[in-house]
Amino acid sequence: MAQALDETRLNDFVGKMLGDLGGAMSVPTARLGFRLGLFDALAKGPASAGELAARAGGLHERYVREWSLAQSANGFINYDPASETFSISPEQAMVFCVEDSPVYLRGAFELIAAMIEAEAKVEECFRNGRGVRWGDHAGCLFCATGAFFRPGYVNSIVQQWIPSLNGVEDVLRKGGTVADVGCGVGFSTLLMAEAFPNSNFIGFDFHQPSVEEARRHAASHGLSDRVRFEVAAAKEITQTGFDLITMYDCLHDMGDPAGCAAHMRRILASGGTWMVVEPNAADTPIANMNPVGRMFYNASTMICVPTSLDQEVGAAMGAQAGEAKLTQVIRSGGFTEIRRATEGPFNMVLEAR
Ligand SMILES: C[S@@+](CC[C@H](N)C(=O)[O-])C[C@H]1O[C@@H](n2cnc3c(N)ncnc32)[C@H](O)[C@@H]1O
Incomplete structure (x- = not known):
């Protein structure tokens, strides 16, 4: 007999999936934040989107505003609706700004991107049982791997x-x-x-x-x-x-x-x-x-x-x-x-x- 659908369990599971998918969708925007220096710029102090855009070297404010709201929704930075400003806490900075902190996670985001880049190659391996050469996975799997493990090694x-x-x-x-x-x-x-x-x-x-x-x-x-x-x-x-x-x-x-x-x-x-x-x-x-x-x-x-x-x-x-x-x-x-x-x-x- 087919198992009856339990509404509560379904809702709990979809709730979990929502969190997981939000995390997955944060990968490209977080990577942009690292590359464009947005997290680092925010570590200098709270800023409006316009101030942050200027601080990061003259980026376009509209993009920076949307990015800042995305990171606030991610919980990676904080949004103050009263002053329309954004900030990063010392704990968040340990993850996004402090390169030698044991929990600096830039490399993890890079590694996820490298995994996605090599997806088609791995898919083929599921069919033919072969492998993928270390150097053929993704453009820079080796840089991402180095960055992923470095914080643990440094500490x-x-x-x-x-x-x-x-x-x-x-x-x-x-x-x-x-x-x-x-x-x-x-x-x-x-x-x-x-x-x-x-x-x-x-x-x-x-x-x-x-x-x-x-x-x-x-x-x-x-x-x-x-x-x-x-x-x-x-x-x-x-x-x-x-x-x-x-x-x-x-x-x-x-x-x-x-x-x-x-x-x-x-x-x-x-x-x-x-x-x-x-x-x-x-x-x-x-x-x-x-x-x-x-x-x-x-x-x-x-x-x-x-x-x-x-x-x-x-x-x-x-x-x-x-x-x-x-x-x-x-x-x-x-x-x-x-x-x-x-x-x-x-x-x-x-x-x-
Ligand atoms: C996950 S990475 C770790 C790299 C480095 N030890 C680190 O922690 O950042 C695995 C490394 O093993 C290397 N590797 C895999 N098979 C190898 C083999 N048979 N001989 C030498 N190196 C190998 C890869 O080229 C790659 O650099």
């Missing part, structure tokens, strides 16, 4: 993640050799290099444009003497003897994570440490049915699974692999001591020796 790698590893901070202070594998545009590599001036760093990634961008970042930070970036797939790295290998949010993207684990074991110095940073997912799908899991499952469908399926083996672990599966993969590479060294709301940090 965690040096302060929390490396100190959570057994003895590694000491080694890096004295002078060690570090490989940052799957380094993307190199934010993680450079943050470590800035913090540990006696150590040397090599970032590896198989995506040439990411490596070129990383090299530009290194040069602009004056770090090119101690930091090198090289194009190489994880399993093709020829250098050996690393005291520390880091992998930030990329093991699950690789086609052959078990093969990569075995190769990391080969290229580590004896007594070296492999730090695997992965999304902080639970081991069962049902336990990932929460706001963070929702984001990662969506990103994983559009980005991580197609990226892995494009490569040899095509393990397609997905962003929500969870600690148990990750540990199994790491162990298969010959690591015997594996533990969750620390975690944050979005990431878990596994230490393998």
Whole structure:
């Protein structure tokens, strides 16, 4: 017998959808706000639409007014009807203006746009079972990914993640050799290099444009003497003897994570440490049915699974692999001591020796 329609449940569900669709529709307008400097201009103080348009460098007032009302309806900024002015609170500014805040979310908006841009390619993969090359997803998936993860890295790698590893901070202070594998545009590599001036760093990634961008970042930070970036797939790295290998949010993207684990074991110095940073997912799908899991499952469908399926083996672990599966993969590479060294709301940090 067909289930009877429950009006209350329907209304609740449509209410939820309204909120979700409003959030989705905010993506292009929020991105415009970042690019046109509107959020930053508002952080200088409350403004009418005309004042804000002028402050942002002479934009058209009519557009800025509509944008401001849209952001107020989004709850991203505030509208005062009495004075017809807009403002941004310190908390809202942490999300929209403060680039080094742990909750600066510009990259998340960029990532969503990149996912939409590659939609047709992923749709085709659903039919043919193939994957999408990392560099073929969207015009700048790699920039969006770098921006998405950067706030977490700026606030965690040096302060929390490396100190959570057994003895590694000491080694890096004295002078060690570090490989940052799957380094993307190199934010993680450079943050470590800035913090540990006696150590040397090599970032590896198989995506040439990411490596070129990383090299530009290194040069602009004056770090090119101690930091090198090289194009190489994880399993093709020829250098050996690393005291520390880091992998930030990329093991699950690789086609052959078990093969990569075995190769990391080969290229580590004896007594070296492999730090695997992965999304902080639970081991069962049902336990990932929460706001963070929702984001990662969506990103994983559009980005991580197609990226892995494009490569040899095509393990397609997905962003929500969870600690148990990750540990199994790491162990298969010959690591015997594996533990969750620390975690944050979005990431878990596994230490393998
Ligand atoms: C989600 S991004 C993370 C990038 C960077 N670690 C970060 O956190 O910003 C995944 C990265 O893994 C790289 N990647 C995927 N498979 C790879 C492989 N087999 N060998 C080397 N790099 C790989 C991609 O090019 C991409 O830069």
